[in-house]
Amino acid sequence: MSILIRGGTIVTAEQSFRADVYCEDGLIKAVVPNLEAPTHAEVIDAGGLLVMPGGIDPHTHMELPFMGTVASEDFYSGTAAAMAGGTTMIIDFVIPNPGVSLLESYHTWRGWAQKAASDYSFHVAVTWWSDQVREEMGVLTRDHGVNSFKHFMAYKGAIMVDDEVLMNSISRALELGAICNVHAENGEAVFQLQKRLLAMGITGPEGHPLSRPPSVEAEAANRVIMLAEVLGAPIYIVHVSAAETAEAIARARAKGLRVYGEVLAQHLVIDESVYYQKDWATAAAYVMSPPFRPKHHQEALWAGLMSGQLQTTATDHCCFCAPQKAMGRDNFTKIPNGTGGVEDRMSILWHHGVVSGRLTPNEFVRITSTNAAQIFNIYPRKGAIAVGSDADLVVWDANARRTISVKTHHQNVDFNIYEGMEVQGLARYTISQGKLTWRDGDLRAVRGAGRYINRPCFAPPFEALAKRNAALKPEAVVREPAIQSTP
Ligand code: URQ
Ligand code: ZN
Numbered sequence: 235m236s237i238l239i240r241g242g243t244i245v246t247a248e249q250s251f252r253a254d255v256y257c258e259d260g261l262i263k264a265v266v267p268n269l270e271a272p273t274h275a276e277v278i279d280a281g282g283l284l285v286m287p288g289g290i291d292p293h294t295h296m297e298l299p300f301m302g303t304v305a306s307e308d309f310y311s312g313t314a315a316a317m318a319g320g321t322t323m324i325i326d327f328v329i330p331n332p333g334v335s336l337l338e339s340y341h342t343w344r345g346w347a348q349k350a351a352s353d354y355s356f357h358v359a360v361t362w363w364s365d366q367v368r369e370e371m372g373v374l375t376r377d378h379g380v381n382s383f384k385h386f387m388a389y390k391g392a393i394m395v396d397d398e399v400l401m402n403s404i405s406r407a408l409e410l411g412a413i414c415n416v417h418a419e420n421g422e423a424v425f426q427l428q429k430r431l432l433a434m435g436i437t438g439p440e441g442h443p444l445s446r447p448p449s450v451e452a453e454a455a456n457r458v459i460m461l462a463e464v465l466g467a468p469i470y471i472v473h474v475s476a477a478e479t480a481e482a483i484a485r486a487r488a489k490g491l492r493v494y495g496e497v498l499a500q501h502l503v504i505d506e507s508v509y510y511q512k513d514w515a516t517a518a519a520y521v522m523s524p525p526f527r528p529k530h531h532q533e534a535l536w537a538g539l540m541s542g543q544l545q546t547t548a549t550d551h552c553c554f555c556a557p558q559k560a561m562g563r564d565n566f567t568k569i570p571n572g573t574g575g576v577e578d579r580m581s582i583l584w585h586h587g588v589v590s591g592r593l594t595p596n597e598f599v600r601i602t603s604t605n606a607a608q609i610f611n612i613y614p615r616k617g618a619i620a621v622g623s624d625a626d627l628v629v630w631d632a633n634a635r636r637t638i639s640v641k642t643h644h645q646n647v648d649f650n651i652y653e654g655m656e657v658q659g660l661a662r663y664t665i666s667q668g669k670l671t672w673r674d675g676d677l678r679a680v681r682g683a684g685r686y687i688n689r690p691c692f693a694p695p696f697e698a699l700a701k702r703n704a705a706l707k708p709e710a711v712v713r714e715p716a717i718q719s720t721p
C-alpha cells in the first residue's frame with residue numbers, strides 16, 4: 235500500500251515548505267518536491283492544501299467505567315471519529331480502582347483497545363499505593379512501554395490520592411525515568427462544597443461549577459508542582475482550565491522547573507454560562523471536571539499556548555448520553571463527569587487559534603501533535619513529517635468551513651458541546667499508518683487496525699536515585715555513637 239501526497243505545503247512545528255510526501259508500508263519514505271508517483275501508488279492531490287502531522291490527543295477516556303456507568307464512546311468509534319477530524323493517535327488512560335493491580339487493569343484496557351482503528355497508547359493511573367504498586371510501575375515501564383503515570387487529586391472516595399501517594403509515585407516514576415501527569419483539583423474542598431450546596435437545595439448542574447471554583451484547581455496545581463519540585467521530578471498537569479493555574483505553571487517554568495500544562499479545546503471556547511441554561515439535559519451535558527469557567531479564563535489559556543507556557547491541547551473525550559447524565563437528575567454530584575470533542579479539536583483550534591491570528595500554522599502543529607509526541611517520548615516516530623516517521627498525516631483545508639453538529643458528527647454520543655458552531659479549517663484527507671482512512675467525508679476506518687504504541691522511558695532507570703531514596707529510610711542511617719565527653 236503506498237500513497238503519494240502531491241502538490242501540498244508541508245507544515246511542521248518548525249517550518250512550512252512546498253514538497254510531496256511519499257508513504258509506503260506505513261512509513262514516510264520521501265519528502266521532496268515534484269516526486270514521480272510509482273505506478274501502484276494512490277495519488278492524493280494536495281494542491282492548495284496543507285500537509286501536517288496527524289493530530290495526537292494525549293487525553294481521552296474511551297469506554298471508561300466511571301460514576302456507575304460506562305462512557306458511550308468505545309475505542310473503535312472514538313478513534314474513527316478522531317480520524318474524521320484529523321487526529322491519528324490518542325493516549326488514553328488505564329484507571330485501576332484502588333486496591334486493584336495496575337498490571338491486571340493494563341491488560342483489561344489493552345483488551346478493550348484491540349478494536350481501535352488508529353494507533354493508541356496508555357497512561358496508567360496510580361490510584362493507591364503499596365509495594366505491589368511500586369513493583370508493577372517497574373514492570374509497566376520495563377515490559378509494556380508505559381512512560382507516564384496519572385494521578386487524580388479529585389474524586390474523593392473513588393480514585394483520589396493524597397500527598398503521600400503522590401510523593402511515593404512521583405518518586406518511583408523518577409527512578410524509572412517516567413513522567414507523572416495529574417488531574418489537579420483539591421478533592422476534599424470539592425467534596426465539602428458539594429455537601430454544602432446540596433444542603434442549600436442546589437441540586438442542578440449549576441451546582442457543579444460552584445463546587446469546583448478556579449482556586450480549587452490552582453491550589454492543587456501549586457501543591458503538586460511543589461511536591462515534584464522537592465523530589466526533583468518533572469510534572470504534567472492535565473486540563474488546565476483556570477488563569478490562576480496557568481500562572482502557577484508559568485511561575486514554575488520561569489524558575490526552571492520542568493512543568494508541562496495541557497489545555498482542552500473546549501475550555502478555550504466554552505464558558506460557564508452553559509450551566510445556567512433552562513433545559514436541564516443541555517446544562518447537564520456540559521458537566522465535566524474541571525468545569526467550564528467565566529470567559530476571562532479563556533484568554534489566559536490562549537496566552538499560555540501562544541507564549542509556550544502551556545504545551546499541549548487535548549479533549550478529555552469521555553462521553554455520556556442523556557440517559558446516563560440523567561443519573562444526576564436530582565443531585566448534580568451524580569451526573570457522570572465528561573464531554574466529547576475528539577472529532578472537533580483540530581477544527582476548533584484552527585478556527586479560534588490560527589484564523590483568529592493567535593497562532594501560526596506551525597504553532598498549531600506544535601500544540602496539536604509535536605509537543606505531545608516529544609513530551610511522551612514518541613517523537614519523531616509520531617508528530618513529525620520526516621523520512622522514517624510513521625505515515626500519520628492530515629491533509630488540511632485551511633479555508634473550508636463546516637458547522638459542527640450532533641447530526642453530522644461521527645462520535646458515539648447524542649450531544650455535541652460545539653453544536654451549531656461554524657468553523658473554518660477541516661481535515662480533507664487523513665492518513666493513518668500510510669492508509670487513507672478519511673477521504674473528503676468518506677470515513678474508511680478499519681476496526682482493529684490500530685496498534686498499541688510503546689513509549690520508552692526518558693532515561694535509563696535512575697538506579698542511583700533508587701538507592702538514594704532507599705537510603706532516605708530512617709533505619710538505613712547509621713550514626714556514629716555520640717562521643718562521650720570525659721567526666
Ligand atoms: O477527570 C477526568 O479526566 C475523567 C474522569 C473524565 N471526566 C471529566 O469530567 N474530565
Ligand atoms: Zn481529569
Ligand code: ZN
Pocket residue numbers: 293294295550552
Ligand atoms: Zn480525563
